[in-house]
Amino acid sequence: MKIKTIKQIRNLSGKRVLARVDFNVPLENGKIIDDSRILASIPTIEYLMKKGAKVILVSHLGRPEGLDKKLSLAPVAKRVEELMKKKVKLIRTGRDLSVPDKMKNGEVVMLENIRFFPDEAKNENDFGKKLAGIADIFVLDGFAVAHRDSGSVTGVAKHLPSCAGLLLEKEIIGLSKAIEKPKKPFVLVLGGAKMETKLPVLKNLLPKADYVLIGGGIFNTYLKAKGFKVGKSLVDGDYLKEALKYCSIKKVIKPVDVIVGKESGKVARVVPVGKKGYFAALRMTEGVYDIGPQTIRLYAKYIKQAQTIVWNGAMGYFEQKPYDVGTLSIARLVASRSKGKAFGIIGGGETLQVMEKVKMTEFVDLVSTGGGAMLEFLSGQRLPGLKLLTK
DSSP states (O other), rough: OOOOOOOGGGOOTOEEEEEEOOOOOOETTTTSSSOOHHHHHHHHHHHHHTTOEEEEEOOOOOOOOOOOOGOOSSSHHHHHHHHHHHHHHEEOOOOOOOOSSOTTOOEEEEEEEESSSSTTTOTTHHHHHHHHTTTSSSEEOOOOTTTTTIIIIHHHHSSSOEEHHHHHHHHOOOOHHHSSSSSEEEEEOOOOOOHHHHHHHHHHHTOOOOOEOOHHHHHHHHHOOOOOOOOOOOOGGGHHHOOOOOHSSTTEOSSSEEEOOOTTTOOEEEEOOGGGGGGOOOOOTTTTEEEEEHHHHHHHHHHTTSSEEEEESSOOTTTTTTTHHHHHHHHHHHHHHHHTTTTEEEHHHHHHHHHHHTTTTTGEEEEEHHHHHHHHHHHTTOOOHHTTTTT
């Protein structure tokens, strides 16, 4: 997929550049507990500064219903200042969109939480046009919002010369490698809670992938569809037919053993996956919460021979010990194979969280910042935010 990028824009000096970033970071008592999304867009901001642009940052934080001081971008502006060692003024816009009349070349300001404006979400009352009125050029750098048809994404792009930032360019190039011409063998690893969100990816990438390794709610839903007793296991009951259809395909590799027990982690034990009778000992108060040791060994064989790896979604209830072993093992395997031996891509909030937990994020080729956007891109959908950036 070819898109316009900031590298192709000449004479940025003196131009007001509206940069839509994704600084929707987790806060705890008003303090940022994970600044990875901020760090991801710093190269784009610095590039614009060095080119002499007057940079206007736009982001959202949380889901405010009107003005909400708890969701102010003040802590974010402060963190950007610390990272760039340069003053970043937060513009508390009130009801009007405005920036200082006189900005210096290389200066950076940040608009207050764009979702404080009720017209932003659906681009109502020409909100995108009003936003475009404060700038000369629009740069989309937040891949995580590229699937949103909102005022600060698609709305503003219709009224200004628009292009992709360095982060967005990196995401598109990396993800396109998996969709267009992935090096073989191509191994797709899918887990997580909902079959609904992973099904479009499964449909689109099945013809291109050599092997699909499944776990988590996807496998639980398949077990349920096969008639297994799964107790309190996480199941997407609306997609039983689809789970049976797609997970029965030969190239979809399924767990050969699982960890069952109580949600609290008590009475956890390994249970082979075979005939229905194997699950007779699973009580209604128990569930399937992780892949087993034999499955980890099996999946390791496929990952170790991969040339392209895409992983999205945990293999089980990793937040609760001892159900974290499967997911942590997959994280280590994917990271160990990436950057050199294979091109490795990971995405999704919990997937990134796990990779951070094993302290191997730096060994993955592409750590996608877009959860929902990544899934939509991999499913073959044209993201609204990218349509207007296409060459």
